[in-house]
Amino acid sequence: MDPIPHLGKSDDTRLREYIVTLKDMTDSDTFYDDMENPGGNLYIPNRLVECVNRRPVSRNTHYMLTYAEAAQLIDDPRVLTVELNFEDLGLIRGPFNFEQTSSQFDKRVASDSNDVNWGLLRCLRKTDIPNWGAGATLDQTATIRSSTSGKNVDVVIMDDGCPYPTTLEYQQNPDGTGYSRMIEYNWFIHNPAVYGTAAGNYNYGSGGISSNRLQQHGSHTTGTVAGNTQGWARDADIYNITYQDSIDFVREFHKNKPINPLTGVKNPTIMNNSWGYRGTSLATRYISKLTIRGVEYFPTSGTAGNYVWDTSVIQNTARLNIGGAFPAIVYSDDIDMIDAMREGVIVVASAGNSYFYQDVPGGLDYDNTMIYDGTTYYIHRGSTPGSAWGDNENERVICVGASGSHNETPPGNSVYTSTAIEVGDYKAEFSNYGPRVDVFAPGSGIQSIWYVGENLYDATAAPDPRAAVLGITDLTNNNFKKCPGTSMSGPQVAGVLACLAEKYPRMTVADARAYLKNACPPTLSSTTGGAQDPLDAGLSFNPASCNRMLFLQNTRVPELEVGGFNKKTFPSSNEFYRPTSGAVYPRKKSLTSYRKNSDFTIGSDSSTVSENGTVTVNITTNNVPNGTKIPYIITGNMLTEVASYRTYTINGLYSSSSLIPGVIFNTKPNNSTRVVTSDSPQAGTSSTITNSLLGGTGLTASTTPTAGGTDDGFWPLNLPFNITYLGQTYSTIYIGTNSYITFSAGSVEYSQLSSANPPLPKIMITAADNSCQRLYYGVEGVSPNRTYRVRYEGTNSTIGTLGSPNMVWEAVFYESVPAQIDIHVGINNRWIFGALGEGFTATNLSVPLTGTLTVNNGSSSLPITVNTPNVVLLNVRLGIHPAPNVNIMVN
Numbered sequence: 021m022d023p024i025p026h027l028g029k030s031d032d033t034r035l036r037e038y039i040v041t042l043k044d045m046t047d048s049d050t051f052y053d054d055m056e057n058p059g060g061n062l063y064i065p066n067r068l069v070e071c072v073n074r075r076p077v078s079r080n081t082h083y084m085l086t087y088a089e090a091a092q093l094i095d096d097p098r099v100l101t102v103e104l105n106f107e108d109l110g111l112i113r114g115p116f117n118f119e120q121t122s123s124q125f126d127k128r129v130a131s132d133s134n135d136v137n138w139g140l141l142r143c144l145r146k147t148d149i150p151n152w153g154a155g156a157t158l159d160q161t162a163t164i165r166s167s168t169s170g171k172n173v174d175v176v177i178m179d180d181g182c183p184y185p186t187t188l189e190y191q192q193n194p195d196g197t198g199y200s201r202m203i204e205y206n207w208f209i210h211n212p213a214v215y216g217t218a219a220g221n222y223n224y225g226s227g228g229i230s231s232n233r234l235q236q237h238g239s240h241t242t243g244t245v246a247g248n249t250q251g252w253a254r255d256a257d258i259y260n261i262t263y264q265d266s267i268d269f270v271r272e273f274h275k276n277k278p279i280n281p282l283t284g285v286k287n288p289t290i291m292n293n294s295w296g297y298r299g300t301s302l303a304t305r306y307i308s309k310l311t312i313r314g315v316e317y318f319p320t321s322g323t324a325g326n327y328v329w330d331t332s333v334i335q336n337t338a339r340l341n342i343g344g345a346f347p348a349i350v351y352s353d354d355i356d357m358i359d360a361m362r363e364g365v366i367v368v369a370s371a372g373n374s375y376f377y378q379d380v381p382g383g384l385d386y387d388n389t390m391i392y393d394g395t396t397y398y399i400h401r402g403s404t405p406g407s408a409w410g411d412n413e414n415e416r417v418i419c420v421g422a423s424g425s426h427n428e429t430p431p432g433n434s435v436y437t438s439t440a441i442e443v444g445d446y447k448a449e450f451s452n453y454g455p456r457v458d459v460f461a462p463g464s465g466i467q468s469i470w471y472v473g474e475n476l477y478d479a480t481a482a483p484d485p486r487a488a489v490l491g492i493t494d495l496t497n498n499n500f501k502k503c504p505g506t507s508m509s510g511p512q513v514a515g516v517l518a519c520l521a522e523k524y525p526r527m528t529v530a531d532a533r534a535y536l537k538n539a540c541p542p543t544l545s546s547t548t549g550g551a552q553d554p555l556d557a558g559l560s561f562n563p564a565s566c567n568r569m570l571f572l573q574n575t576r577v578p579e580l581e582v583g584g585f586n587k588k589t590f591p592s593s594n595e596f597y598r599p600t601s602g603a604v605y606p607r608k609k610s611l612t613s614y615r616k617n618s619d620f621t622i623g624s625d626s627s628t629v630s631e632n633g634t635v636t637v638n639i640t641t642n643n644v645p646n647g648t649k650i651p652y653i654i655t656g657n658m659l660t661e662v663a664s665y666r667t668y669t670i671n672g673l674y675s676s677s678s679l680i681p682g683v684i685f686n687t688k689p690n691n692s693t694r695v696v697t698s699d700s701p702q703a704g705t706s707s708t709i710t711n712s713l714l715g716g717t718g719l720t721a722s723t724t725p726t727a728g729g730t731d732d733g734f735w736p737l738n739l740p741f742n743i744t745y746l747g748q749t750y751s752t753i754y755i756g757t758n759s760y761i762t763f764s765a766g767s768v769e770y771s772q773l774s775s776a777n778p779p780l781p782k783i784m785i786t787a788a789d790n791s792c793q794r795l796y797y798g799v800e801g802v803s804p805n806r807t808y809r810v811r812y813e814g815t816n817s818t819i820g821t822l823g824s825p826n827m828v829w830e831a832v833f834y835e836s837v838p839a840q841i842d843i844h845v846g847i848n849n850r851w852i853f854g855a856l857g858e859g860f861t862a863t864n865l866s867v868p869l870t871g872t873l874t875v876n877n878g879s880s881s882l883p884i885t886v887n888t889p890n891v892v893l894l895n896v897r898l899g900i901h902p903a904p905n906v907n908i909m910v911n
Contacts, residue, residue: 022309025389025396026103026351027090035084037072037105039352040093042079047098050802055083063096065089077213077268079359080352097718101351109395111297111348113263125160127153127441129426129465131482131502137250138441139462139512140164143570146541153443154427166572170246170253170518172283172525176270176291176365177242177511181234182224182260184497188486189247189469190258196486201246202258207265210272235471235497237507238262241294243468244511245518250468250500252515252572255522257287263295267356267405274365288521291360292514293369293417294507296403297353298345299392304329309391310338310399313384324394338388339551339561340399344374347403347452354408358415361408361529366517369406370510371421371452377551377558378402378419378456381409384562385454402456409456413530418517419456422448422463422509423544423569425555441465445544445569449554451506454565459536460544461570463509470501516572540568618643620650622896622904628911629886629894635908637882637896641875649872650880651899713830713846716811719796723822725757727768731791731818733757734766739808740799741835746781753833755810757792760784761831783841785829786848791815793822806835816849870899886910 023030027038040055042048055069065085073082079100085093090102106113124134125141142148144164151157183190185202192198208220225233238260246253261269270291277286305327310317317337319327334340357367371378378400379385385400401407406419425446426438441464447453448464472481472495484498492498513536520535521527544567546557558565619642629635639650725733734756742749745763754766758773760782767778770789792814800807809832813825820826826849832842873880884894897905 022389022391023087023394023396024091024094025398026101026109026349027087028104028108029394030087030091031394032087035070035086036108037082038085038090038093038102039105039350040081040083040102041100041352041355042081042098043100044098045079048079048081051096051098052081055081063092063094063099065093074216075214075266075268076216077272078266078352079355100355103351106297106348106350109299109348110393111299111350113295113297125162127158127424127465129439129441129502131467131480131500133482133485133500135467135482135500135502137244137247137462137467139244139466139509139570140250140252142462143512143516143572146571147543148443148445151443154438154440156443158440166252166519168519168522170256170515171522172280172287173253173256173518173521174259174277174287174289175246175253175256175514175518176259176261176273176289177238177245178261178263178265178267178270178291178293179238179241179295180236181238181262183235183239183242183469184233186494186497187235187239187469188484188490188492188498189243189250191248194248194254196248196484196490196492201256202242202260205259205273207261207269207273210269210276213272214266214268235469235499237294240466240468240470240501240503241292241507241511244466244508245290245292245515247468252512253290253518253522256290256518263293267353267360270365271356271360271363274360275363283525285525286364288518288525288527289365290514290518290521291365291367292511293367293405294505294510296370296372296406297348297350298372298374298403299348299397300345302340302342302344302346302392304334304342306393307390308394311387311389312338313388335551338390338399339377339558340390341375344376346397346399347372347374347376347378347401347407349398349401349407350404353404357405357408357417358410361410361415361417364528366418366521366527366529366532367405367408368418368420368510368514368517369408370506371406371419371457372403373422373450373505373507374403374452375450375554376400376402376452377454377561378407378452379562380455380564383455383564400454402452407456413533414528416529416533418513418529418533418536419458420506420510420513421453421457421460421566422451422504422506423460424448424462424464424504426464426504446555447544447546447557448504448506448509450504451509453557455562457566458533459513459540459566459568459570461509461512463506463512464504465502466504466508466512467500467502468508469497470499470503472496472499513570516570519572535573536568536570539573540571542567543569620644620898620900620904622898622906624896624906624908626908628909629884630911632886634883634885637884637906637908639873639875639880639882639898641878641880644875644878646876648875650875651870651872652882653897653899654869654884655895713811713828713844714809716794716796716813718800719798719809719811722795722797723793725792725795727766728757730757730793730814730820732768732770733792734762734768735795735797736766737797737808737810739833741803741806741808742838743833743841744838745841748781749838753810755792755795755797755812756787757790757814758787759790759792759812759814759827759829760787761810783831783843785812785831785843785845786816786827788816789818790827791818791820793820793825801835804836808833808835884908 042051054064056071058068070084072084075081093099094102124136125138126135127138141160141162141164149160152160185200188196190202191200204224207222211217211219242258243250245251246256246258248254274289280287305325307327317333319329322328361367388400390397390399405417408417410416423445425442425448427440427442482500483495487495487498517532544557546559546567547553547555548560549556557567559567621640623638625636725735727733734754737753739751742751750763754762756767758770762778763781765780767780769778773787792812794813796811800809809830811830814827816827826847828846830844834840873882894908894910895905897903
């Protein structure tokens with residue numbers, strides 16, 4: 021059997037440091053107890069396991085395990101993933117380094133004191149300047165203007181060290197004067213939450229693993245994000261932290277920010293990560309197996325350490341860059357990035373410089389693997405942190421590739437022998453690419469700050485000319501250098517997003533990703549040379565591959581292109597992420613421009629309507645043009661006692677100050693109710709909870725009620741602890757197929773349901789003549805804090821299909837709080853009515869119906885056909901303010 025990915029070699033019996041990631045923080049205490057005491061469940065080692073790093077605020081915990089123990093632990097239902105620490109996996113954590121240069125707005129690659137980051141000019145335009153690059157005009161003279169500069173935005177640069185705050189590029193003013201915008205924040209005040217240790221002082225001096233005073237890679241990326249002549253967010257506050265430190269520090273920093281009195285909200289946090297994990301230089305002789313799109317490939321000959329492969333399989337099928345350092349994922353770090361985004365941090369990461377293809381979850385190549393020197397690796401999932409991909413658009417790191425190919429012949433052979441950047445938008449030859457890349461930005465020959473005399477790239481001194489003007493002799497730390505790499509393209513995106521966040525401080529990760537997807541044009545040219553062509557962006561291999569180029573909208577752009585200021589606002593409705601439910605922003609404009617001088621009246625042809633009858637709502641308008649869309653919303657309210665059996669009915673409880681036959685609770689999906697009864701009958705409380713349904717995993721499933729069939733039957737369930745309901749103690753509950761819970765006995769009643777029928781203590785949940793196709797039930801947790809959960813899956817008719825319910829609810833009983841019962845309702849098709857006209861069909865009454873009416877000659881109408889046996893008060897109102905509305909009684 022192949023080794024499990026990310027666990028190392030299967031024949032290794034040593035105890036090594038593994039990182040265990042939980043699905044949910046609420047499982048952490050019980051998991052700690054199981055791991056750190058002898059015994060435990062089926063998947064836990066039967067010994068006291070040494071914890072080497074607790075990390076209280078994280079879902080990740082580090083334990084000493086063997087490969088076999090780690091492989092078994094993956095099957096624990098509380099565990100999301102287990103992985104060997106990155107050092108033992110042979111991965112390296114470090115910046116994405118390459119070298120390139122540019123002058124003025126110039127695509128030359130030689131450093132020059134007077135040059136300016138050419139990405140600024142390129143990304144303030146939707147299209148490239150014709151004939152700008154190698155073999156044509158290298159130098160561009162242009163005036164760039166931006167209406168945003170990152171004011172009241174915090175940018176965090178996680179990189180190789182912490183630059184000098186006295187550097188002129190990081191000061192308040194473009195001439196190098198004013199205060200330093202670089203804030204030396206004490207990250208270690210968050211030690212208690214991050215490491216579970218006492219608070220300390222972060223070291224901004226030289227030396228030490230926590231921080232290094234470096235004017236190298238991190239200073240270059242900082243200058244591109246927020247430099248005052250080479251960067252974008254020129255008024256942003258700058259924070260630096262090393263990638264040796266935990267992302268949890270940034271999470272705590274963001275959570276604990278004060279409200280900015282100038283804006284009324286916390287400053288947005290934009291975080292740049294121009295670093296990642298990578299394996300050693302890839303050599304075919306160590307590859308023993310490839311699995312590509314479900315097909316297995318093997319060497320044509322050779323033995324371990326000397327395998328021989330078909331070149332076509334390596335290059336065209338697997339798209340491997342032999343000789344490059346392959347990208348690698350460390351899931352525990354990805355999880356921390358996902359949690360940071362959940363908490364509001366907008367995370368940008370560089371895609372990497374290995375010229376590797378990378379896919380998204382569910383993509384054709386996401387699960388491709390390679391067995392390399394005995395360890396299994398995923399080869400097309402990208403590099404942490406740019407690979408981080410959560411459950412939704414708010415949990416996905418923005419991954420950036422580099423544009424800017426070089427002028428070698430043939431093109432793309434080496435960035436070190438080139439003299440200029442080619443004409444046109446092409447992928448930089450070193451850049452990773454594919455569907456996981458969200459956007460490309462200039463990443464070759466990018467000018468920013470670098471320590472003078474450093475030979476890693478270019479030792480040529482290019483001192484900041486402002487130093488001489490200000491009489492500053494420290495030219496070592498006020499020096500410009502041009503570099504290539506996705507490390508240089510990622511900061512361009514982080515800087516642009518910081519500018520946008522100034523105008524829209526509530527911008528989320530989903531908003532930022534939607535902007536990049538919809539506002540940035542697909543102008544990156546993709547060659548068709550296949551995997552052997554370093555400029556190929558992979559579009560022919562997978563059309564889902566990215567070819568979008570970064571563009572800053574809502575800015576002043578070159579007058580030659582647009583004739584002045586581009587007044588298009590951000591976010592516009594077609595560029596902003598719009599969730600599929602709940603409130604959305606920006607709301608589409610419909611009647612705002614007419615409201616002041618217009619009149620709207622609404623009425624109906626009848627104030628009542630019978631079941632299966634039709635009522636027509638009429639709208640009349642004055643001074644509203646033909647074709648105007650008028651939004652409307654239809655809601656339905658059940659009328660108390662007559663319809664109570666179709667809502668929650670808690671037998672004999674008080675509602676407000678008067679006793680009524682049943683207490684009615686809202687049953688909108690996932691808006692659930694907690695009931696707490698006291699020892700005194702006919703007394704208790706109810707409150708709203710928002711926990712989601714958990715599902716049937718881990719519970720016993722049954723499809724056979726004790727009495728009757730799936731229609732008109734019930735299940736008696738014996739609880740492992742006593743509960744209290746309306747002053748009485750019970751250890752058995754009865755679940756009726758007609759969607760209610762009874763105590764002391766079961767019931768098969770299906771008609772004339774009310775507070776008196778069935779004549780038992782009960783909880784009625786959308787109770788009617790229903791049927792239940794499957795019931796889940798069972799105990800969860802550890803005494804004395806166990807819960808007993810029941811999941812009902814049924815149909816709002818006397819028959820239904822197993823596995824296709826249209827009524828789902830769960831009830832949870834508590835050992836530690838015997839009188840508490842939580843009721844969770846999911847899908848609920850018991851209440852149905854339909855609206856005809858404007859394309860409506862039958863829908864759930866608990867979900868409002870919305871739509872638009874079109875004005876024609878000052879009027880419009882909406883026929884509504886009702887299909888419900890219940891007494892309902894319909895309300896139809898227009899989506900304007902104030903909102904004209906009309907009520908219609910259904911009887």
